[in-house]
Amino acid sequence: MAKNAKKPTKVRRVSPLKPGLSGASRLVQSRVHAGMRAATLSRSSMLRFSASVLFVFFALAFVALWLGGHLSVVRDNVDAFKRNQLMAMGFTVERIDVTGEGRLNEADVRAAVGIYEGDYFFGADLRRAQSNTESLPWVDRAVVRRLWPNRIVVQLVETAPYALYQKDGQLHLTAYDGEIIAPYDPEAGDLPSDLRLFIGDDAAQHAQSISETLQHHPAVWADTDVLTRYPSGRWDVTFRDGRVLRLPLTDLDAALRRFVALKTHTTTRYAIVDLRLADRMTLTPAYPIDA
Template identity: 30%
Template sequence: MNARPAPASTRHEGRVLDRAVIGARRFFVGISASRVITCGAGTWLVAAFFAATGIYGLERGGHMPVAIETVRDAADSVANFAGFRIANVNLSGQNHVTPGEILATAGVKPNSTLVFLDAEAARERLEQLAWIKRATVQKLYPDRLDIQIVEREGYALWQKDGKINVIARDGTIIAPYSDDARYIRLPIVVGEGAQKHVGDIVEALSLVPGVRDQVRAAIRVADRRWTLKMRNGIDVRLPERDIGDALQELAVLDRDKQLLTRDITIIDLRLPDRVSVRLSDAAYEARQVELKAKAKTAKKEGNT
């Protein structure tokens, strides 16, 4: 019965390992034949060879992280006796992230010591958390650790594919939406790309509070422009550029002509030299009746 040939990748790794072993054997044969190397140096080289072999095995087996953690715990145990155990941890700036999450992410355990805590690596891990914008980790010997957190703030709610998330000013998703009082008054943006341009529309609307307070959501259209969905059902189509000017014009029209309270369905501000509106079906029919009545009146007056 013929044995199944090993995969190419396995054969390649085997050849690499065989060459390494053969090379090591030749190296140590040369060492043993040399009178320059002392027995003590030879012993250290043998130890180094087996240590390297063990590290290679751990790496190939995927056990290196566990091994490193075990060594670190052992080192921390030794450093504890020297008085370097982290006895005081000062946390500041956290609001949404719990102390337990901060310590776990930073890698601080009950037996951790300042000596073997990598402050820079801890900082980098903390800044990978969605709520944390910036972190500072300081070691104050012999036993104090200071961690300062600057959290992101909820800037808007972003709806896409039926899901609503709280996002920061830069569009970073912070957390899924929940019935938290802090999120109720956040502006809502909808659609692909809306999170990337949320600052533009929110800041433009902040300059026209009379309009802003009537907006239910801002919808990103083809990732090029915005359509405002008003609370009374009117759609306001904004231009791709100069949305601030268009909103200012809308605010003036609403102030002078109560445009946003009329029986219309669409206000189109995409053209710089005109404002177009579309009446609702009921308003359109009423308008047609009114025009016909005026036409009849004018015809009668013309006949008299």
């Protein structure tokens, strides 16, 4: 029985590497890859096409808005939406601090700044606020800046009064460069007591030049009270005791040296010392001379 028993049939396996089947496998794989590449290319083409369509759509919409004059309206609406959102988040002006307003009314400064509590913090026009503030009397310089997170700070530097200027019968305070600061107020008690008075149509504009010339002669400058400029450009100097020095049009330093020498070598009081001519000096006594 054992000898006649059939042996189990062996299953022969065909190797995928057999020459007869390897080509078919590669063909199937290549077709699969080709299909995948085609699908990928189709998706990429579709995306590029969609992007092109969207670009053309938005470009046409932009041109239509621009031609119709609605682009600014859209932009304003977007800006308003952004501003409202930020203001809702707390970005509003809560404090406005003003410093350096010695002679100025703080209310006038705040009105010139034009920024108020509750305004949009990032919408404050600092340049306009600075320009408006610097146009106020007494203001030499102004700095307006934001201080995070909700403050606006205004820093002022006031103009120092240098002289008095008489124009059309009215007295004005002027700066060193001749710029008119404000009308003169005799009730103001914080003004310097040694302000010189300049008289003449354009005396304020030339005050700096004549002042620097006189300051080279301290004895003359210390007693100077009033400086009068004539249309020709010539100056008269009136001293605190009422004496008058008439200066020439040119070569002022030489004339002032002659005057200082006269003061040094004589005790006679003169009401007028006329130095308009370079080769002579005309003296008018301060009191009548007996015959």
